[in-house]
Amino acid sequence: MSDASKTIVLEARGITKRFPGVLANDRVDLTLHKGEILALLGENGAGKSTLMNMLYGLYHPDEGEIWIKGEKVALKNPRDAIDRGIGMVHQHFQLVPVMTVAENVMLGSEVTRGAGYLDVREAERQVRKLSQQYGLEVDPTAVVEDLPVGTQQRVEIIKALYRHADVLILDEPTAVLTPQEAQELFRIMRDLTNQGVSIIFITHKLKEVLAVSDRIGVLRAGQYVGTADPKTATEASLAEMMVGRKVILQVEKAPAQPGEAVLQVKSLYVKDDRGQTAVAGIDLTVHAGEILGIAGVQGNGQRELVEALTGIRPIEEGQVTIAGQDSTHFTPRKNTELGVAHIPEDREKHGLVMAYSLADNMVLNNYYQKPYASGIVMHNDAIYAHGVQLVEQFDVRTPSVMTPASNLSGGNKQKVIVAREFSRPTKLLIAAQPTRGIDVGSIEFIHKQIVAQRDEGVAVLLVSAELDEVLGLADRVAVMFDGRIVKTLPITEATRERVGLLMAGSEA
């Protein structure tokens, strides 16, 4: 980095933020230099998002100062932050699905002509200009809901740039991206910093951190515990800095001892939300005591497959047998009672009721059973005790089990779901993106749990966009492409290269 880039554009000094029962940020100092990519690491609940939300004016610090470009500021709301050149892209996009890219981009700072006539053409022209300048390829006239996730994220970035942001905060931008999309994002980030934009980038994927950042800051339990240099740091050293102990990044497991078939799927056909065939004739079998990993680029029918197997989505054709019973047209309730546990891909949509306490969320699919209820009468003390036990066992970071799920950090929300789905006697575990948004320490823990389930004779179907996760956990790997399983390999033959090629649809 040249000297000019040493100018400090954004600085947090001694920031403290408390929530009821939680010290989310504890005298945090953070600096961001012009034109750099600062990666921010930390365990789930370490206070990363909270800190960023304060820099963006969404939350207000209890103590401490924020300085932007040499000026002390009091940010009342995001508007104030935007006016000072701060842009933020949240993990959950803030786009209106039915509007076009250009309409979304100008929303809130519309281009008008004459007496309030919306000048969409002009907005489109500006979007085109921005996308050329920063290599952010996107069609301004496309409707947002038709765009893949990676492109939607680009729209969010353009939105920030359109408002003249020169500081970008990206909160876990890669959690929902395919590896290809993530690579593309990193290229864009580089282009942006080369043109003077400064970026704070939050992620739990240590490889990414080492690959793209100029500097690494680490938060632990609300405190800033140190800065690392990506040139000298390793995944292991970063993990240790975050968690405060050595983390085993590689899953340790003995070879599988497969038993009888628990899940059998025969020529399954499933449609997606738009009525297109998303699963086009899948056959697969998962045995007790083995983990079948489904690898594949997101959007090749994995979601529909999982939803069909768990009873959330109707099956068009084919047959599903679980534990010897024909479950083709079973409801989610019947599947649960059959011994199916399901970690859903979309935790906000399916997995949790945000306004419910953790305790209530942890009985979401067995609330009607003993000891949580007798007849229609619920036993809130049993539900409470169950919650306390799971919070303890799964190390969910929360002030209490009565805290609403909405108050938890992203990774801790995921832990609540995992805890719930691991707390019932299970024959078949269907885990979709089980460690999305989870820190390395907790990934280690969840992976161990999955392997432990397998060793107890549970059949595990693992769907993950993380190739490393699939290759690390699975005993057999099935590669999904375009609604079909193109190949199933024993783990010994599933090399990164081979699976990668299969995922791209080449090789037979």
Place this chain on the structure above:
Amino acid sequence: MMNPEIESSPGNGRFLSTLQQIWRSISVPLTAVLLAALIGAILLIASGASPLEAYAALFKGSFGNAQAIGRTLEKATPLIFSGLAVAFAFKAGLFNIGAQGQLLFGAIVAAFLGFSIEGLPAIIHAPLALIGGAAAGALYGAIPGALRTYTGAHEVITTIMLNYIAINITDYLADGPWKDMTPGNIVARTPKILPSAEIPYIGNVPVGFILSVLAAVVVWWLLWHTTIGYEIRTVGLNSHAAHYAGMRVAWTVILTMALSGLLAGLGGAVETQGVVGRYQPGFNIALGFDGITIALLGKTHPFGVIPAALLVGAMKAGSSQMQFSAGVAKEITDVIQALILFFVAADVIVRWIIRMRASDGDQVTFSSNWGQS
């Protein structure tokens, strides 16, 4: 005020935060009422009356003596029922505008059972008529629930239309098959119910009022202490998660609407058996619609509904006294009531006025999407 930071005992802390929670939830309705009263006062001054005198008369007419209090309770009773009906549906994310129609059916069926069945002892007759009214309301409420489930028709639209249908059917019944044929009667109304179907008073307290408070307790228990309530609230908060969790979302919607209609129907029956004594078109006209105001003012909580209904009931009870002794048109109470609804619905205005910013942790609508991971 204790400092929550120093507070070490978790029990106390919870008590304190409960108090804070209560304050947070009542501060907006309370301010809305005060604002409405204030604007009402301005209107009174503009029309040449003294607001102090008018409000004093209003208070005297509603809480001035035992009789006045009894009248307030009587007016509040059907409002508690219709408020509960709307609040209950709200918990499943349903907006039941149809409490009016369900209440009308409850009222007329209770009247029919009340005048047509002879020779029953009161201990059987009165409950029977009540149950009939409740069942009629429940059936009528289930219709929009089923329409929503099976055709996707939105309950706001269907319940509004069903209100018109209810008005016309009850009008027809009261002027046709169930008409009061007493010689000399020319108006559309049913015969008077038999004394055995009447709901009595204990002193000045209408027994119907006690029933309505009981209903609130039952609703509260059902919502927060039973699996049915858990299902209803889950469907209301996140129907995708409800589906994932194996709940029957469609069934829950129908059940909720039926129970909501049941509450409204009970309100109508209690009004017939406790106050009006027969069904007569026009006598129950605003009761169901007022349920919307009351549910919102009561923060859609069953225990919030009671004070809200008492307030509106008091205005209805005291307005004649106000007209009589302060010379103010009764309708001013309608204006105040409308203003309350306005301010409760537009709570952003109220929050702005009392400078109560949703604190950082509270921005549920924001933070449900902003930077949670």
